[in-house]
Amino acid sequence: MKSKKFYIKTFGCQMNEYDSNKISDLLKSISFEKIDKMDEADCFVFNTCHIREKATQKVYSDIGKIKKIYRNKPKPIFVLAGCVAQAESSIVFEKSDYVDIVVGPQAYHKLPELIEQFIAKKKKQVDTNLSVDDKFDTLQHLNSKGSKVSSFVTIQEGCDKFCKFCVVPYTRGPEYSRDSRNIIDEIKALADNGTKEIVLLGQNVSSYNDSNISLAKLIKKIANLKEIKRIRFTTSHPNDFDDELISLYSEEPKLMPQLHLPVQSGSDKILKLMNRNHTRVDYLNLINKFRFHRPDIQFSSDFIVGYPGEKDSDHQDTINLIKEVGFSLSYSFIYSQRPGTPASNYDEIPRKTTMKRLEELQSILLKQQLEFNHYMINKENNVLFENKTQDEEQFFGRNQYMVPVFVKNNLIKAGEIKKIFIQNASRNNLFGKLA
Numbered sequence: 001m002k003s004k005k006f007y008i009k010t011f012g013c014q015m016n017e018y019d020s021n022k023i024s025d026l027l028k029s030i031s032f033e034k035i036d037k038m039d040e041a042d043c044f045v046f047n048t049c050h051i052r053e054k055a056t057q058k059v060y061s062d063i064g065k066i067k068k069i070y071r072n073k074p075k076p077i078f079v080l081a082g083c084v085a086q087a088e089s090s091i092v093f094e095k096s097d098y099v100d101i102v103v104g105p106q107a108y109h110k111l112p113e114l115i116e117q118f119i120a121k122k123k124k125q126v127d128t129n130l131s132v133d134d135k136f137d138t139l140q141h142l143n144s145k146g147s148k149v150s151s152f153v154t155i156q157e158g159c160d161k162f163c164k165f166c167v168v169p170y171t172r173g174p175e176y177s178r179d180s181r182n183i184i185d186e187i188k189a190l191a192d193n194g195t196k197e198i199v200l201l202g203q204n205v206s207s208y209n210d211s212n213i214s215l216a217k218l219i220k221k222i223a224n225l226k227e228i229k230r231i232r233f234t235t236s237h238p239n240d241f242d243d244e245l246i247s248l249y250s251e252e253p254k255l256m257p258q259l260h261l262p263v264q265s266g267s268d269k270i271l272k273l274m275n276r277n278h279t280r281v282d283y284l285n286l287i288n289k290f291r292f293h294r295p296d297i298q299f300s301s302d303f304i305v306g307y308p309g310e311k312d313s314d315h316q317d318t319i320n321l322i323k324e325v326g327f328s329l330s331y332s333f334i335y336s337q338r339p340g341t342p343a344s345n346y347d348e349i350p351r352k353t354t355m356k357r358l359e360e361l362q363s364i365l366l367k368q369q370l371e372f373n374h375y376m377i378n379k380e381n382n383v384l385f386e387n388k389t390q391d392e393e394q395f396f397g398r399n400q401y402m403v404p405v406f407v408k409n410n411l412i413k414a415g416e417i418k419k420i421f422i423q424n425a426s427r428n429n430l431f432g433k434l435a
């Protein structure tokens, strides 16, 4: 029998990227072949994101594009996975009859069964069960052939924080920490395949806890693995850092001096309205604690602009906080009303105002990013090299602060850490030569 071909498209965050790799492994385990050409698939998987309205709209408009491609061909099986699948499970088929299978972020390990059922019964399938245990048990037995220098490993799922604007607690379910032994086994297998850097993933990794193994303890265990040279984690909530984790920055050289620590707003009033449960001063104090333990640590953040109730003075508080901290990288978004979240009942502020505020905020954040990259010029960075660029002209790696570094050199090998003398910088990249 001709083997079936699948095409997978990933939207949204790094957790979805991790999940898409696992979904691919699952489909390969039932003899599906992964392809990169959109017009030759027997099965499509869209692993989706629901975080802002635009993200969700994009999913449905892309389904429309697939439908067009296959107008005169046999219809592929269409799987809608991820956060839109979870949040809109009851209305997906109304919004797009093209979808055959709806599967949530905690149920995708059932995909082989769901596909089998769909083929056998020609009946649409839905699984949006939010219980996670089952999932990691099944995934544990999968034969994964990842061979990346830097690999993601999900250690924690879901969120109990319920920030008033956010869909994640509804799409990913309650907080759940994976079995630490299970995580170490997965990392050992990745290390055997050439992984040198581990990026631990979760919606709130800093609240990781598996029978008293905290994130700090887990990082120490990972650092004991000889082949693993670098450890990072993302995303963290400012409220979940204990002293053990903070002081690890002065003790553990494998823990990289770059931390994504979203603050969303610099205004106490807005932080309260968002239910973030910390103040601006709490955030600044935390930043100072990290800097005490690792003076060169760099921070990145997320910002929401134009949250309901945000006045010019609140916006100014955010600008001031940005100036006070100095971020090496940031993501900023205009507030997007999400169905089912508490903030969706609040009055929105005019688009013109939010656009203006976003522009102002982004211009400062971009300036900081550029300044930070320029500061590296004429300095030596430790770069972990990942791969050659597509034109084979340069080697791509990342420095300790996660900034992409490009070097023209034929002697470098993937997986090596080299000292690089930085000669030039752009907004997003650094360029240098072997030191």
Ligand code: SAH
Binding pocket: 051, 052, 165, 166, 167, 168, 202, 203, 204, 235, 236, 237, 262, 264, 302, 303, 304, 333, 334, 335, 336, 337, 338
């Ligand atoms: N768990 C992470 C981030 C999750 S979502 C955390 O707590 O930091 C990633 C980012 O999307 C958030 O940090 C926030 O800045 C943004 N975001 C979430 N919901 C949003 C909404 N309704 N409108 C605009 N941006 C949103």
Ligand code: SF4
Binding pocket: 159, 160, 161, 162, 163, 166, 167, 168, 169, 203, 204, 237
């Ligand atoms: Fe969303 Fe807040 Fe949870 Fe982050 S901490 S995922 S922003 S609810």
Ligand code: F3S
Binding pocket: 011, 012, 013, 014, 015, 016, 048, 049, 050, 051, 082, 083, 167, 168, 171, 172
């Ligand atoms: Fe999006 Fe879901 Fe990640 S909503 S940001 S894909 S957790």
